Every structure is written in C-alpha cells, then in structure tokens.
Amino acid sequence: xxxxxREYKFSEIIADPxxxxxxxxxxxxxxLRESTYDMSNRCNIRCxxxxxxxxxxxxxxxxxxxxxxxQLLEAEKARGITFVVLAGAEPSLVPELCEVCHGVxxxxxxxxxxxxxxxxxxxxxxxxxxxxxxxxxxxxxxxPDMLVRQMANxxxxxxxxxxxxxxxxxxxxxxxVTEILAKGGLQITFNMFSSPVxxxxxxxxxxxxxxxxxxxxxxxxxxxxxxxxxxxxNILTHTRPHGLHExxxxxxxxxxxxxxxGLGRTFRQYRTNLQWDREAACCVPxxxxxxxxxxxxxxxxxxxxxxxxxxxxLTFSAWLDYVDTYLAVWVKGYAKGPNLCETPxxxxxxx
Amino acid sequence: MNTDLPQxxxxxxxxxxxxxxLEDVTPQTFDPDLDLVDEVGIDSMDLATIALVLxxxxxxxxxxxxxxxxxxxxxxxxxxxxKLTSGE
Numbered sequence: 001x002x003x004x005x006r007e008y009k010f011s012e013i014i015a016d017p018x019x020x021x022x023x024x025x026x027x028x029x030x031x032l033r034e035s036t037y038d039m040s041n042r043c044n045i046r047c048x049x050x051x052x053x054x055x056x057x058x059x060x061x062x063x064x065x066x067x068x069x070x071q072l073l074e075a076e077k078a079r080g081i082t083f084v085v086l087a088g089a090e091p092s093l094v095p096e097l098c099e100v101c102h103g104v105x106x107x108x109x110x111x112x113x114x115x116x117x118x119x120x121x122x123x124x125x126x127x128x129x130x131x132x133x134x135x136x137x138x139x140x141x142x143x144p145d146m147l148v149r150q151m152a153n154x155x156x157x158x159x160x161x162x163x164x165x166x167x168x169x170x171x172x173x174x175x176x177v178t179e180i181l182a183k184g185g186l187q188i189t190f191n192m193f194s195s196p197v198x199x200x201x202x203x204x205x206x207x208x209x210x211x212x213x214x215x216x217x218x219x220x221x222x223x224x225x226x227x228x229x230x231x232x233x234n235i236l237t238h239t240r241p242h243g244l245h246e247x248x249x250x251x252x253x254x255x256x257x258x259x260x261x262g263l264g265r266t267f268r269q270y271r272t273n274l275q276w277d278r279e280a281a282c283c284v285p286x287x288x289x290x291x292x293x294x295x296x297x298x299x300x301x302x303x304x305x306x307x308x309x310x311x312x313x314l315t316f317s318a319w320l321d322y323v324d325t326y327l328a329v330w331v332k333g334y335a336k337g338p339n340l341c342e343t344p345x346x347x348x349x350x351x
Numbered sequence: 352m353n354t355d356l357p358q359x360x361x362x363x364x365x366x367x368x369x370x371x372x373l374e375d376v377t378p379q380t381f382d383p384d385l386d387l388v389d390e391v392g393i394d395s396m397d398l399a400t401i402a403l404v405l406x407x408x409x410x411x412x413x414x415x416x417x418x419x420x421x422x423x424x425x426x427x428x429x430x431x432x433x434k435l436t437s438g439e
Binding site for chain 1: 422
C-alpha cells in the first residue's frame with residue numbers, strides 16, 4: 001500500500017489530463033437516481049443463500065397489474081428516479097411488467113438467472129447470475145446446465161453481463177467460467193457472497209477465502225482485461241476483512257437515517273406488492289450488513305464517497321476506476337476504459 | 352481567520368453556478384436562502400463536488416456527515432465562517 005506524501009487540492013488532482021478525462025466521463029452520469037423493485041415473488045430455481053427468500057419480503061402479495069406498475073413508475077419518475085433495478089425473485093417471469101418499467105424509465109438493470117430470455121425491447125443492462133461452474137450450480141442452485149443455457153439465451157446480446165458470485169466453495173471455478181465467457185466474447189464482473197441475516201451456512205466467507213478470492217480476481221483481471229469488468233480497487237474494497245458498511249458507512253436508508261440528500265432521501269426498495277419499508281430499504285435487503293460485500297451495494301456506497309477519495313491522484317484514480325466499472329456494469333452502452341490505478345491503495349477511513 | 356459573509360455567499364453561489372452549469376442566474380442574483388436540494392435540484396454527488404471546490408478555495412475540510420446540513424448558500428457560508436474562525 002502507498003500512503004500519499006501530502007494532501008492535494010482537488011484542482012491539482014484533476015489537472016492531470018488522464019484523470020480529468022475520466023472525471024469528465026463519469027461525472028456525466030451523476031444524474032442517476034436509483035431505486036429497486038421486486039418484480040415477482042416467484043423464481044424458477046431455488047438457490048442456497050438467496051437473499052430474496054430470506055426475511056418478510058418473500059411473503060408480499062404479487063401485484064401483476066401493468067396499470068398499477070405504470071402508475072408506480074410514473075410516480076417514481078416524478079420524484080426524480082432516473083434508474084431502476086428490477087430484481088427479485090426472478091424478473092424474467094414477468095416480462096410484461098419489465099416492459100412497463102422500461103417504457104416509463106428507460107435506464108436500468110435487471111438481475112436475472114438467465115434461464116428465460118427477456119424480450120429485446122427491454123433495453124436495460126441484464127445481470128446474469130453465475131455461482132460457479134455448472135456442476136456447482138447444480139449442487140447449489142439445483143438447476144442443470146445454467147451457464148450453457150444462459151449463453152444460449154444471451155449470446156451476442158449487448159445487454160448481458162455475467163455476475164460471478166464468489167463463495168468459499170467456487171473460487172477455483174471462476175477461471176473456468178471466465179475462460180468460457182472470454183471465448184464467447186462475453187463480459188463478466190465479480191460479486192461476493194454476502195450472508196443473509198441469520199445465515200450460518202458454508203457460503204459465508206472467512207479471512208482465508210477472502211484472501212484467496214482477491215488473488216484469483218487479480219489473476220483473472222490481468223489475464224482477461226477485455227472480458228472482466230473490474231478494477232484493482234474493486235478487488236481491494238470487496239475482499240477486505242471488514243464489510244462495506246464498516247469501510248464506507250452505507251448510505252442506503254436501512255443504515256442511513258439522513259433524509260435530506262442522496263440515497264437516504266431518494267432510494268426506495270419496492271416489494272412485489274408495490275409497498276416499501278424505509279427500515280428495510282437497501283439494494284439487497286435482508287443481507288447481514290456486517291458481512292455485506294455485495295457488488296450492488298458497493299456501486300452506490302463507494303461511489304458516494306468521492307470526497308474522501310479526493311486526497312491525492314492515486315487514490316482518486318482508484319475511485320475513478322471503481323466508478324467507471326460501476327457504470328460499465330450497470331448502464332447499457334457505457335464503455336469501460338482501462339484502469340488508471342494498478343497500485344493497491346488504502347480505502348480512506350470513515351471520518 | 353474570518354471572512355466577509357456577503358463576499359463568501361457570492362463566491363459560493365459562483366461555485367455552484369459553475370459546477371452545475373446553471374443558466375439564467377448570476378452570483379449576484381442567486382438567492383442565498385434557496386433550498387439547494389428542493390429548489391435547485393442538487394444531489395449528493397453535486398454537493399461532494401462543490402465541497403471539494405470549497406475545500407480548495409478555503410482550505411477547510413467538510414465532513415461527509417455535515418452534507419445534510421448544508422441546504423442553502425447562506426448556511427454553507429456560515430459553516431465555512433465557523434470552520435475558519437475555529438481554525439478547523
């Protein structure tokens with residue numbers, strides 16, 4: 001780790017033409033205001049450790065009325081939401097509702113297991129979950145040939161990005177999956193299994209599996225730079241012994257009481273009955289906050305901490321890499337640039 | 352160290368106008384009591400950017416936890432004055 005010799009002025013940091021170019025590239029997306037929506041209380045598979053089937057939200061009644069969804073999304077748009085994340089349990093089971101959302105708010109992403117292809121008119125980024133090779137998927141997700149079927153559904157589809165969730169039992173399989181996707185000209189990003197509240201099973205990471213995951217991520221990022229959407233700073237922040245909340249102080253309403261500005265003011269997590277609960281509102285509800293290293297959480301939580309990263313060119317470059325990665329993963333059509341900071345930097349502490 | 356409050360207000364308004372590229376308003380016509388979130392449309396990333404420019408300009412650190420308090424130009428100016436007076 002490198003400790004900066006002095007604190008720089010922000011104007012000095014962005015005087016560097018490479019940093020300035022990247023800064024100007026990412027800041028154009030500062031208008032994004034996110035909320036998330038559970039689209040259905042059903043899923044066609046059942047994965048161990050699934051966040052959706054933890055807690056109360058799985059029991060919410062399902063609203064399948066397109067008119068009700070349109071009304072909700074129009075109200076969301078009116079209060080300033082510009083980016084939707086359609087998630088639990090499996091949005092591809094209700095494509096007609098996803099189309100309604102896309103018709104009202106054109107920027108967004110869908111978290112899907114990829115076993116049903118979403119209609120091409122839904123022009124959101126589509127995150128396809130992968131939890132290891134197909135042998136491990138069969139064991140943990142009880143579904144055969146997941147990667148094969150995902151690739152058949154989304155080959156040559158620019159909406160698709162695979163999201164590999166590292167668990168203690170699939171670390172070594174990430175290479176096999178990345179190689180397969182690289183051969184197909186597809187893209188992958190990395191997620192960390194983050195335990196649901198009360199989860200005591202074998203998928204919870206340990207200091208040893210975190211370190212091993214970081215090593216594998218580093219190798220894959222170096223070997224497959226065109227395939228892997230990630231950065232050294234992503235690796236560092238998501239594989240620390242402490243979770244994201246302890247590192248950066250989570251800005252989602254569930255952990256943030258402030259309602260004046262930012263996510264604490266605008267973010268909502270709607271359940272399938274179109275209701276939301278501030279006490280439970282975050283990007284992955286029912287995750288154990290102490291164990292949260294989730295990619296979706298980091299995309300908001302690390303990005304929001306721009307001020308503390310503007311201490312020196314290296315640290316700010318690491319933050320820019322993180323934001324560049326987040327935008328490439330979440331916004332369809334956003335092209336990730338080369339990482340600016342290959343040096344491990346210390347995440348600036350909470351104040 | 353202390354600053355002239357009206358001068359600070361004008362300078363902060365100028366920084367906000369430049370950062371957000373606001374049109375049809377000048378530092379002199381910017382209402383210092385406008386709510387920056389509700390009436391100007393500033394969000395947390397805008398405010399973080401403005402805070403960095405203010406840090407450069409006045410040599411003060413603006414705590415992330417203080418962002419929610421900084422709702423108007425007037426309040427920001429008073430916040431800066433307090434920081435400069437206390438030597439933080």
